[in-house]
Amino acid sequence: MLENLAVVLFRPKFPENVGSAARACLNMGVTNLILVDPYNFDMDKARPLATAHAKHVLENATIVETLPEALEGFTSVYGTTARTGGWRKGIMTPSTLSDVVNDRLRSGGKVAIVFGPEDKGLTNEETSLCSGLMTIPTSREGTSLNLAQAVVVVLYECFKKSLDKPFEADGPPQERPTTVQEQEALFSNLQESLLAIDFLKDDNPDYWMLPVRRFFSKINLRRNEFNLLMGVCRQIQWFVRTYGPDKKK
């Protein structure tokens, strides 16, 4: 899905961050990693952070000297920045970026997302090569994200959007919601059961049922849950018939 999306790390300072970024790439279905002039790059420091699973992403990473070399062949390039002032208008969020990225990919494009060095980020020289800029929302107290953490957040949004169908965890499909008729059947059954055990009073059971009804009305009750509750009611009524004060002797 994201075969034509690449992550470009521009002058990363710490090999460990490159390794972590490689792992994050694989987690989110991206295997094309490009390093531009990495500082003191050391595969042995990067590899443990990539873990065995993403070792191939790291080892197959392309290493080039300049950003223009890295961007050859791409149709769209987006830069990430923490600086949102000044002329940097129209800056996207990860969410809006991921819409654009997936649009481009689906129309046959090749997209690169560029992340700057840990300490300084991208300068105007690099961002001028980008078709658009993106910044990750943060609290005021902690505006600086770790490089690999920024990578995982941006790719997570892209991956999420790339799934044609919304992501669904494994497991059986959800049961259908109950109809109004079923809910009424449950209420009258509940009322009968609560009367049988003297929880509700005979004189005005509808009134006493109000909080019970209110409680259930806020739930999107599903069919299996309805069955469960009807079963409890049946059991209460059976118990009362069998053992209660008016039991058939």
Place this chain on the structure above:
Amino acid sequence: MLENLAVVLFRPKFPENVGSAARACLNMGVTNLILVDPYNFDMDKARPLATAHAKHVLENATIVETLPEALEGFTSVYGTTARTGGWRKGIMTPSTLSDVVNDRLRSGGKVAIVFGPEDKGLTNEETSLCSGLMTIPTSREGTSLNLAQAVVVVLYECFKKSLDKPFEADGPPQERPTTVQEQEALFSNLQESLLAIDFLKDDNPDYWMLPVRRFFSKINLRRNEFNLLMGVCRQIQWFVRTYGPDKKK
């Protein structure tokens, strides 16, 4: 915005991940970090990863021995898992979780999100204490996220949603949400009641309680509703004592 959201790291193995997680917390506006029985915890290894900015989040982290201790006082608890099969139904995504979390926070709740150990994740024992479970969508090739990366993705979604303005319906203030302790008291009372009327079987009541637990965990149960349900349980138990087959003659 997220003052009442806490991140709970259950038995983290690597202090470095704890440091990275602390930084991720601050980035996304969360300052309440709780460590449960951390393995070989070493503040000196964790601190550099937290960076100077998030040092206070790390140093103010609460360290406790058990998960129940960590969860004291919270009204909703969500667990993270990579295992989505079996009975683990209705698993949320970070996006759907963040809707629920923000709902709960806005209604005055205190919410904890629990992350398991790096290698094994949470076991059924821990997830049984959670009101709901969440999994992060990943590619098939790289299903295992780094712990701090999982933290940043989940908190990023929560932070993003917290920036939206809340919808406020008119009406009287709602009752406070129930605490995890109250919910557990209700479950055990319900279990006793359902056993008393033979709805649950004596051989493995915990198993039969699973759907009942699941049903209640999706509800943001409030104090008045808790009182109502505890009243029903008391009444069932009274009825069984008074009329049941083992009644005192």
